[in-house]
Amino acid sequence: MKKLFACICLLIIVLGCKEAVASEEVASVSMAAPMENKDKMVDATVEETAPTETQIIRTSNLRFETDNLTDSYQNIQKAIVKHKGTLQNDASGKDYGSTFRNLTIRIPNTSFIPFLDEISKGVNHFDRKEISSQDVTEQYIDLESRMLSKKTLEKRYLQLLQKANKVTEIIEIEGKLAEIREEIEAKEGQFRYLKNQISMSTVTIEMYTNDASQSGTTSSFGGKIWNEIKSGFNGLSRFILGIISIWPFLIISILIFIFIKRKFKKKTQ
Structure with a gap:
């Protein structure tokens, strides 16, 4: 009976040790989890904190x-x-x-x-x-979410830039960062404009x-007559000025007319 009790106790101790080792392995795996999983958690937090107030x-x-x-x-x-x-x-x-x-x-x-x-x-x-x-509201939430996602992506590339050793890697990462920053600035501009239109x-x-x-018009009959006289005088002035502006063509036309007329008279004689 004593031997049986001793065996049971030994079995319990062994099982307890295995559970302790397993828990330590899980803890070590969670501490060494890749940055991508953490970034996914950040993105999920951003989506959860998106504003729900009607815009x-x-x-x-x-x-x-x-x-x-x-x-x-x-x-x-x-x-x-x-x-x-x-x-x-x-x-x-x-x-x-x-x-x-x-x-x-x-x-x-x-x-x-x-x-x-x-x-x-x-x-x-x-x-x-x-x-x-x-x-x-939908446009507001979508634009804000996209803007925050781009900023999160920018942080990831900055972390990669700090770890990069090769020149080619640094150049490639910096090129991606430039594109992301340009997109962030564009989104921020759209977001500011939308917020201004809302507020x-x-x-x-x-x-x-x-x-x-107040309008400066004259409703009397005499005033209307005077306005028509001025309008007619202005029209005549524009006509005379138009003729003066084409005087070379008029002179040439007159000379051609006289020349043709003389030619015609000679033929008839």
């Missing part, structure tokens, strides 16, 4: 008539300052019978609707009022007035 680009296009362009512009300018926006473009001009002013405004996304509500208060009617929202909404305003005093 929206908002734009608006407005067109309306106003009684006073100056007052309307000043009201819009106050709203821009209040909502911390910027006036990106300001163009004005005159059509026959009207004066217009076109504005392009960038407004923080959080103030988009409040800004539209404020500038709409003094408008009786909109000829056009367009508000659009474009969901670019700052674009509002385009076309406003005009038919007020004769």
Whole structure:
């Protein structure tokens, strides 16, 4: 009985030793795992931390008539300052019978609707009022993920560059790094532009007035007659100047006509 108990104890000790050796081998294998597996873990972490918040680009296009362009512009300018926006473009001009002013405004996304509500208060009617929202969440996540993946790849090549000994290997790795860095810069530029479009909404305003005093036109009958007289005089002036500009051709034509006429008279005689 004692011999049997001793054999069982010896068997337990042997099995315990084997398990200890196996655990040490697993630990050594995990410590010596290749960098590629670790990089895969890094990539997985990048994908898991990708933003899930909805990314929206908002734009608006407005067109309306106003009684006073100056007052309307000043009201819009106050709203821009209040909502911390910027006036990106300001163009004005005159059509026959009207004066217009076109504005392009960038407004923080959080103030988009409040800004539209404020500038709409003094408008009786909109000829056009367009508000659009474009969901670019998928594009945002995809672009960010590609950019981070390229940066991870760049780190790998930098590690290989430190270990490289041959000149040919160094040149090849540096060539790959140059390509990767160029792609990273392009992705970063696209990403910055997309983030700017998301954070700052674009509002385009076309406003005009038919007020004769602001447009510079004259609606009286006498004024119209005077404008037609000036138009006719300008037309006559352009005609005379056109004839003067071709005087050499006129002289040559006259001389040829006289020569042909004399020849014809001689033949008839």
